[in-house]
Amino acid sequence: MFTITELSTERINRIVQEALGFAEGKTARIEGDVFCSNLFFEDSTRTKTSFDIAERKLGLQVVPFDASNSSVNKGESLYDTVKTIESLGVNLVVIRDKKDRYFDELKNIKIPVINGGDGTGNHPSQCMLDLMTIYQEFGKFEGLKVGIVGDVKHSRVANSNAEALRRLGAKVYFSGPEQWFDEGALINGTYLSVDEMIHEVDVLMLLRIQHERHDSKMSFSASEYHRKYGLTKERERAMKKEAIIMHPAPINRGVEIDTDLVECGRSRIFRQMQNGVFARMAILKEALEKEGYTFK
Amino acid sequence: MFTITELSTERINRIVQEALGFAEGKTARIEGDVFCSNLFFEDSTRTKTSFDIAERKLGLQVVPFDASNSSVNKGESLYDTVKTIESLGVNLVVIRDKKDRYFDELKNIKIPVINGGDGTGNHPSQCMLDLMTIYQEFGKFEGLKVGIVGDVKHSRVANSNAEALRRLGAKVYFSGPEQWFDEGALINGTYLSVDEMIHEVDVLMLLRIQHERHDSKMSFSASEYHRKYGLTKERERAMKKEAIIMHPAPINRGVEIDTDLVECGRSRIFRQMQNGVFARMAILKEALEKEGYTFK
């Protein structure tokens, strides 16, 4: 699984339902010795650990892979590295890489490749956990209003989520510094100011401010961002009664969200992390079943 | 478990006895899938590997965590990192951190946190393995004379050990460069010169010279330290017949101790490492049983 675009809404729904089953206590354990490895060429403790635990819960054997010491650093191509891992007998890999659509180079790899995030492009497992968290709350997608605040254009999460939500029947709004939104960023939603949006939405998704990526564009300080676009206590009070707050984490406390709201009643931020393991179990199980592996 | 101070002598004795049981071949295996992770924000292969093996011997699943690539380096707070790990479904964490009493920030974490060492403060699992090694040798603590040589004030090990030994009825002596000892360092023991101490003690604990921490204070060379305060062959000959030598390792051979004495008859240095796994099994088992987990 590389992108959300390639998934039919039927398949998305099937994975969401499987993930919800795991959240409710369903278990699945693979039969036989099956090996997987998480090739993370870009740091992400959260996503990597989430996959790692999902894999172990399914009974897979997780073969460690240290990207920082790998031959990729000696100039080996991604294809040759993955082909090596496949030759060594690993039965499935999860890959995160800085390069957009790195998976286009991997057509001749025969084992399943799960996309753990590519460049600024896709992050389908994060998308599935976000969808699952929304469904868990509202029991549907159709007719929901979802607001996404932040640098939508450069966010893997926002792109995948907005597209999927639109296809599933939700209405998507975007907000954040206007200079971050041009036509390309608004394919799957409509721009609103944060204060217009806050009264409307059932789901408020805050994106992480990527200081790393905005050095030149960031023309405001953290506290200025918070005041203009962040979730302050006042804004939280203006939200609809049943509305929930989401954030892919790691959080910049006091920037995207007031520190006291991180664990408030309508925050689903740590619930998202819990759900991440279940969503990834569903994704992995689907990929392995397609290869003929069985679970008990 | 964060500090030795918080442990009653009864609880210390119970853990020591459990650890001695493991050393004699007793086994315990947790029931069900239980996940743990070792969050070591300060390097320590020895302690980390010791916990890792203890966890595996108890049947826990050890989820790898690479501190050097974690979000803590992107400015995430320790609390948010640990809360994330908890949300991902990890059932117990062991933490080592450079910050004294880092655990004070973690009050809202619901899973057990085991202290693998904090700043210059506490190192309770090392203390338990040292106590266990002494008990294994003498079958008691009451009335034993224990000498600790080195930078007691900046040593996690020395602080915890001296306090516990005093409470358990042993008499503690300290030695080393006098400028390292002020009033604060002498709460749990009495200063003696190395040559006075050597005839007296049943247990001689040598501390590692932390070159890292003494750049300015170290006014003597390694060989000068060895001659003045180290365990030379002459000093070893002056020890009581049944007295034993301990060192938390890694050893600076030829500084704290003559290289030929590292594996001599009265050295318990590698025995301490063996015992470390058993002491940590006892600590982990106690923490997990308190949460309702069962072992067979």
Next chain:
Amino acid sequence: MFTITELSTERINRIVQEALGFAEGKTARIEGDVFCSNLFFEDSTRTKTSFDIAERKLGLQVVPFDASNSSVNKGESLYDTVKTIESLGVNLVVIRDKKDRYFDELKNIKIPVINGGDGTGNHPSQCMLDLMTIYQEFGKFEGLKVGIVGDVKHSRVANSNAEALRRLGAKVYFSGPEQWFDEGALINGTYLSVDEMIHEVDVLMLLRIQHERHDSKMSFSASEYHRKYGLTKERERAMKKEAIIMHPAPINRGVEIDTDLVECGRSRIFRQMQNGVFARMAILKEALEKEGYTFK
């Protein structure tokens, strides 16, 4: 197992046969909880991962060891580090180190030590997998002609292979830049030009150009090396009908070998990686059986 020199041809044959059994689907699983650790003080994802998978397939518990954070970096000797790992209850270690014959320091270690490569000296597990790959193809060693192209003198692989093949009855030829060959390099074989060799050999082993090691000696560019000594498409066409191509990887595509030949019909390069796991299973099993461990 440290070197190929120490192995009788009978023992080499026994390990090759055991490895071939694993390749054909035979399995072996150790009885009881047995711990191993891979101490790689020099990076090698490929070899480390191969051992890791071999160990897991045999049912061993693999204790992670991060050389870059280990006490060896604080000046601890290799002996003290390995003695520590042994004391912690690890039952077998695999070691790779930059130092030639590092294992000479480890005489007092009681657990089995498997050599995962030492300096420019030995790499017996790579040798076993190469031998196994050749035997798998031809069903014999006697009378085969094997050509090795590259920096034989500085190659662990070439040294071990040439010696073993000669002892097993094969005829070994060497090729590559003439300045890389002096008397010391030609103990186990004869120098031929690449174009002379290509018509003769049943097995063509290409060695990796170690840019790291040749800064001063490398007086030609990558494309010049390819043209003069590399396996071009023309040269491949000149090979004998049943001849095979081998390379220990990672490959410099377009240098040692034309990129289109890497997965051509006579290439066994990825097969070698597959076989590596089986060869290492055989090596590990032999070492553990000698210690009295049993497999089912």
